[in-house]
Amino acid sequence: MSSSPRVLWIVLAWMVCGLGWAQSSSFPGIGRPATDKEVAKWDIDVRPDFKGLPAGAGSVAKGQEVWEAKCAQCHGIFGESNEVFSPLIGGTTAQDIKIGRVANLERSDYPGRTTMMKVPTVSTLWDYINRAMPWNAPKTLSTEEVFAVTAFMLNLANVVPDSFVLSDKNIAEVQQRMPNRKGMSARHAMWPGLEFGSQGKPDALNALCMKDCAAEPKLASLLPDYARNAHGNLQEQNRLVGPQRGADTTRPEARQLASVPAGAAPASRAEAVKPETSANKAAAALLARHTCTACHGMDRKLLGPSMVEIARKHPGKTDYLLGKIRQGGVGVWGSIPMPAQNLPEADAKVLAEWISRGAGR
């Protein structure tokens, strides 16, 4: 029994060779034909002409269900959230749908660019949701769910009505309503080939002036003083030896301090680097392994509260925290729900205890 796939393989290889598969003979013994089943499992891409799109359908209503369960945590109930990723929905109008160009993209004062403002091809939405969403469990949606979520997003952007059922049969018609379908151009010099026709010439041209050139003598932009330390202490981001050091950005700029006597203790590196306890290290590893860090920062609010915030609110409440990790929840920290987490009981316990003891603080 175990030898039969091997026999089949050899027969297949013979057949292929018989068909004049000449190039392979340069490297005998390397590579084998992929089976139909293997190709089908991995070849999941969907092109703008919908080659690769499986047959199926999904309704806006079903999409809303899936959205609220699996997508809203990151993208917001209406695809508007800016908490984790750029907003998906917003900024498009009925007029855009009609003409295929998003007018707000011309406005330099428009505050952002949503996915729906940019994306020209509905296939792109379908393909990416199918291959990469939900973010922490990609490739787990059914074909119906992918159609449904795509339909729901299109509905949020008023591209399709509430009652719409998106399918492989009508998706080409939906393409003709994409708000930015005519907003793209491949006429530029930055594609390394001729596949899009003849290349343009590079733009933004400079010349090799060497002496008394028309320079731009005015300082137009520099970081404001309040941002001096926004990237951490630059002294600690430069080598300790060489022609220069990093500026100590925990203090005002040296020039303005010329009258202040020297002598204040310099920031010690030993102080800055706090030793990590092994418990903290273990917890950090678990937080990373179970992708808790996708939503929870250590001491900074992300989508959910930070570990330190939780620890401060629920000191000593190990069982409560364990329950929250296992079952999820909503309302304690805001309206964005935390889904139930499926991690080993032992790991959940370690994390709950660690948080209840102060999350390392």
Add this chain to the structure above:
Amino acid sequence: MANQQHDESGRLRKAPENFLDASGISRVWAEAKAGRRHFMRSAFAAAAATLAAPAALAQSNPVAAEGGDPNILNLPEHSTGLGQGVVTDGYGKPSQYESNVQRRQSPGLTQTTQASVSFAPLQSLFGIITPSGLHFERHHQGWWDIDPSRHRFMINGLVKTPMVFTMDELMRLPSVSRFHFIECGANTAVEWGNVAVPTVQYTHGMISCSEFTGVPLITLLDMAGIDRKKARFVLAEGADGSSMTRTIPMSLVNSGEVFVAYGQNGEMLRPENGYPLRLVVPGVQGVSWVKYLRRIEVGDMPWGAKDEAIHYIDLMPDGTHRQYTSIQECKSVVTTPSGGQVLLDKGYYNITGLAWSGRGKVRRVDVSVDGGRNWRSARLQTPVLSKSLTRFNIDWVWDGKPALIQSRAQDDAGYVQPTYRQLREVRGTRSIYHNNAIQSWLVQESGEVKNVQLS
């Protein structure tokens, strides 16, 4: 006084780290500028004499009063004792004194670490090779350390026979090793409109350069019997969560330049950089160098992938986007001195930096210290390789006055790196991607260097 200063120039004055803080250094400067050179000497001497500190950090100049530098006169432990044995560490690490040299995140740029970026510390690197552990990172859905014995590479689409390869098989094939830069299309993105970050690590650190080893993609496509008449594009796809896809032009694949790589700087790829297999697409932005490469599909039209239709598209002032922008155009940056650094003294400096072009070799680099009015040609350090980083150097004697340092590269296609004004005139300020403008660093009288933009 001028003569005296001239005498002091031409050598490096190394401040004793942690003996004088920034305010102390500035006081030294103030005194020095007032002509009291003796103060500078005594300040350094006092600091060196009163504090016992690790020898490697105490690098004051010789102190005449003691008849010589104590680092010379008092033999250190490493000259008088027995050092450590071999294989103290089976995989050696940088010196403990190099711990500041790290790749770093830009605070506030992203909300999660799994869809984020870390920047290479260009200000601390020499030559053209990026140490693998300092290579910039860009992950769209977190990184993985994939078991190479379970990794498979598939070719399908417009080929006679779809094929599957194991890593063992790929590594048996004839290999090539080539030096290439990889730059994120969004490198320097935050600076399109105005100065936003302080150092070259954050302005330009989404570039790295390695010697990659692997197999030309065209060899593998030929093994599968590619339909050369119909094939116009290939799709590259990753094995990670986002299964990143990008469209690659067949013309570039046909040139033999594109290869599937497993090696990086003499060892296997690092997990953060796609272990065990990634695509190398020389001259093209990093998002096309698909990591954890699992599949190549040959096709006859582009795919309009997420990172070709929603991100990595360049907004133009008329509201259209340029799609499939891929080439990283000629660009350069001075890495030392650069933003956030403090020069320790007047006198000689070797201005050094990096230049590159996605269209070929760097032909020349000019450097200005007066904000672009006058330029001198820098020395290009060998090797100068196509679609690789090139290191340039130029002599400079700093007179202590404010200086505006810029570099301007030209590639062997004749294209010259533009100024911000020239770039913005064509593309506006909201393009996000492919900012290759000339970078300006302001050296202030205090010695502190700032990131600035001119107009």
